[in-house]
Amino acid sequence: MVETARNLEIAEPKQYEAAKSTWDGIANSKEFQDLMATKKTFIVPAFIFFVVYYFALPVLVGYAPQFMSIKVGLVNLAYLFALSQFFVAWIIAGLYVKAANNFDKLAKDILDKAESSKGGK
Amino acid sequence: MNISLTMFLIFIAITLGITYWASRRSAGSAAYFAASRQIKGWQNGIAVAGDYMSAASFLGIAGIIAFQGYDGFLYSVGWLVAYLTVLLVIAEPLRNAGKYTMADVLAYRLKPRPVRGMASLSTLTVSTFYMIAQMVGAGALVKLLLGGYVTFNQSVIGVGILMIVYVVFGGMLATTWVQIIKAILLMAGTFLLSILVMAHFHFSFGQFFAAISQVTYHDAKGAVVVKDFLTPGLRYKPPYGPLDLISLGLALVFGTAGLPHILVRFYTVPDAKTARHSVVWAMVLIGSFYIMTTFLGFGAATIVGPDFIKGHGGTNMSAPLLAQALAGNVFFAFISSIAFATILAVVAGLTISATTSFSHDFWTNVIHNGVERKPGEEVMVARISAFVVGAVAIGIAILLGPTANVAFLVALAFAVAASANLPVIVLSIFWRRFNTAGAVSGLAVGLLASIGLILVSPSLMAIDPPTVTGTARHLIQAKAWFPLENPGILSIPLGFIGAILGTLISSEPTAEEKFNELLVRSNTGLGAEKATAH
Numbered sequence: 168m169v170e171t172a173r174n175l176e177i178a179e180p181k182q183y184e185a186a187k188s189t190w191d192g193i194a195n196s197k198e199f200q201d202l203m204a205t206k207k208t209f210i211v212p213a214f215i216f217f218v219v220y221y222f223a224l225p226v227l228v229g230y231a232p233q234f235m236s237i238k239v240g241l242v243n244l245a246y247l248f249a250l251s252q253f254f255v256a257w258i259i260a261g262l263y264v265k266a267a268n269n270f271d272k273l274a275k276d277i278l279d280k281a282e283s284s285k286g287g288k
Numbered sequence: 289m290n291i292s293l294t295m296f297l298i299f300i301a302i303t304l305g306i307t308y309w310a311s312r313r314s315a316g317s318a319a320y321f322a323a324s325r326q327i328k329g330w331q332n333g334i335a336v337a338g339d340y341m342s343a344a345s346f347l348g349i350a351g352i353i354a355f356q357g358y359d360g361f362l363y364s365v366g367w368l369v370a371y372l373t374v375l376l377v378i379a380e381p382l383r384n385a386g387k388y389t390m391a392d393v394l395a396y397r398l399k400p401r402p403v404r405g406m407a408s409l410s411t412l413t414v415s416t417f418y419m420i421a422q423m424v425g426a427g428a429l430v431k432l433l434l435g436g437y438v439t440f441n442q443s444v445i446g447v448g449i450l451m452i453v454y455v456v457f458g459g460m461l462a463t464t465w466v467q468i469i470k471a472i473l474l475m476a477g478t479f480l481l482s483i484l485v486m487a488h489f490h491f492s493f494g495q496f497f498a499a500i501s502q503v504t505y506h507d508a509k510g511a512v513v514v515k516d517f518l519t520p521g522l523r524y525k526p527p528y529g530p531l532d533l534i535s536l537g538l539a540l541v542f543g544t545a546g547l548p549h550i551l552v553r554f555y556t557v558p559d560a561k562t563a564r565h566s567v568v569w570a571m572v573l574i575g576s577f578y579i580m581t582t583f584l585g586f587g588a589a590t591i592v593g594p595d596f597i598k599g600h601g602g603t604n605m606s607a608p609l610l611a612q613a614l615a616g617n618v619f620f621a622f623i624s625s626i627a628f629a630t631i632l633a634v635v636a637g638l639t640i641s642a643t644t645s646f647s648h649d650f651w652t653n654v655i656h657n658g659v660e661r662k663p664g665e666e667v668m669v670a671r672i673s674a675f676v677v678g679a680v681a682i683g684i685a686i687l688l689g690p691t692a693n694v695a696f697l698v699a700l701a702f703a704v705a706a707s708a709n710l711p712v713i714v715l716s717i718f719w720r721r722f723n724t725a726g727a728v729s730g731l732a733v734g735l736l737a738s739i740g741l742i743l744v745s746p747s748l749m750a751i752d753p754p755t756v757t758g759t760a761r762h763l764i765q766a767k768a769w770f771p772l773e774n775p776g777i778l779s780i781p782l783g784f785i786g787a788i789l790g791t792l793i794s795s796e797p798t799a800e801e802k803f804n805e806l807l808v809r810s811n812t813g814l815g816a817e818k819a820t821a822h
Contacts, residue, residue: 183815187801193814194804202811210376218541221369225537228362228520229530236519241497245358245520252365253575256372260571263375267564274812281814 202273209266295625310462320459320667321388325819327556333569338467339637351603353585357517364578370544375567378545380560381810391649397802398724406731408649411548415642421697423685426631433624440690448682451635455674470633477626484614485587499590528771539776543702546709549641558819643674692759696747707783708734720803723796730787737782741775
């Protein structure tokens with residue numbers, strides 16, 4: 168029962184089906200390994216950076232409120248740091264979009280190859 | 289006639305017109321659940337923002353800043369930063385490998401029936417809790433905004449019926465456009481309000497921040513207090529405040545990417561690249577909005593003042609009262625109708641995500657093994673369940689009444705999303721060894737840990753003075769066992785541990801065999817669902 172369910176999407180058939188060997192072949196190809204490596208090089212450090220940068224805010228504000236209350240110009244350190252979070256998030260998003268254009272190029276080669284070997288479907 | 293009421297009616301008329309237009313384009317599952325995957329990137333970005341920025345953000349955060357200053361602004365930060373998780377980790381793989389729900393991605397290599405059943409339960413829990421919180425808030429708010437023209441019950445019923453109509457007749461397409469219009473109104477209103485606040489201070493940040501540094505009000509004992517509202521710590525006080533704040537941050541950063549009503553939005557666009565661009569659009573809008581809460585919240589604190597707000601409807605009325613103080617009754621009515629639009633757009637989004645999961649995951653795939661017995665059954669079941677979900681939400685909101693303590697329901701929704709949904713989505717995409725037992729136990733542990741910890745938190749456990757009555761009283765009259773209002777710091781690790789342990793104590797070779805397929809599909813978009821013609 169369960170096994171049949173997996174293959175039964177009668178209302179809308181899958182747009183690309185392939186044998187396990189095909190998927191394994193693509194997964195082990197150099198192009199795909201390159202794509203994954205390229206993604207990792209950007210995403211892992213970007214993710215770690217934003218998590219550390221973001222949680223520094225509640226940690227500093229919560230455990231060093233005196234320090235964060237130091238006046239800087241019109242405002243204080245706490246407000247400036249909070250405000251900076253918005254711009255840092257936007258910058259990371261912008262850098263990601265730039266990097267992702269490169270992922271798309273690598274993925275497109277894999278897609279073209281896979282679809283042409285399927286007879287253009 | 290009351291100006292607010294007129295504006296509400298105009299908004300209702302426009303959205304019903306859209307629903308009528310959309311109803312003629314909502315035949316078939318892909319059209320009904322995913323707007324035929326033809327929504328453009330910028331449109332979806334605006335709709336994500338409209339789906340996400342609830343009345344709790346617009347009125348709630350402005351209110352918290354107006355009363356507790358800087359700590360309220362801290363809230364704002366987390367709501368934007370959370371989208372980096374959506375952008376970097378979730379949106380594209382989900383769009384590439386799924387059809388209508390997050391469970392589609394899980395079901396790829398795991399046993400579909402158990403994982404869809406659990407995922408559907410978790411989705412319905414998140415959506416229903418979130419919806420009840422919105423409905424109770426909506427009832428109280430609409431009553432206040434319309435200045436006594438309608439009762440609490442009438443407001444709840446009105447909001448409920450509208451959300452049912454949008455979803456039942458207009459499906460995802462109508463919901464999307466309601467969210468787009470709401471987001472544009474919200475941004476416009478917030479921008480205008482911000483400009484007016486700065487105009488009040490003669491466009492001088494010096495004067496603005498000088499006023500913030502000496503907000504004057506009366507404390508609970510009636511003594512006059514002058515406080516610098518830019519100082520942290522007015523809300524999150526030791527010993528547990530800072531930890532609660534971190535826990536909230538965790539729930540936001542990991543929960544947003546597990547919110548079903550946000551995730552379903554990524555199926556409405558043609559491909560993963562468009563999904564990515566829509567997240568960026570959403571981040572621009574959401575970020576700009578939350579930066580402007582500075583003007584709304586601190587503006588209300590300095591121009592209107594906490595004392596006046598307390599006497600005229602309480603924290604949630606901060607932004608509308610600020611509008612009234614700055615530009616009179618017409619602007620008050622405009623801001624009020626934006627709040628109303630905000631509530632409607634969010635509840636419609638929640639309803640469609642709940643009904644999609646019930647009909648696609650539970651009805652079609654769990655009960656009927658993935659087969660639609662007759663064409664259009666899936667959509668028919670969704671329409672009926674939208675009706676049921678709406679009726680249940682109306683009923684519960686009326687039973688709870690306007691004074692019910694429901695703020696914790698939003699914290700609960702985020703906690704479940706972060707502790708149950710996110711771990712299994714991430715592990716399913718990234719961990720080859722992951723299997724069905726892991727997914728089911730991860731979802732179950734995350735769900736139970738979130739609910740259990742909230743149940744024994746200060747949100748539901750406290751000793752009330754006898755003056756507090758009815759549903760405003762805490763459920764359990766005893767000292768809270770768990771000191772934090774946000775369970776994320778404990779429930780998220782528990783969710784991950786549940787998923788990992790469940791995986792390790794069982795073995796499922798087919799799940800590992802199909803990992804390469806999911807890996808290739810989610811990372812390249814090979815075989816991803818394409819846009820369909822109307």
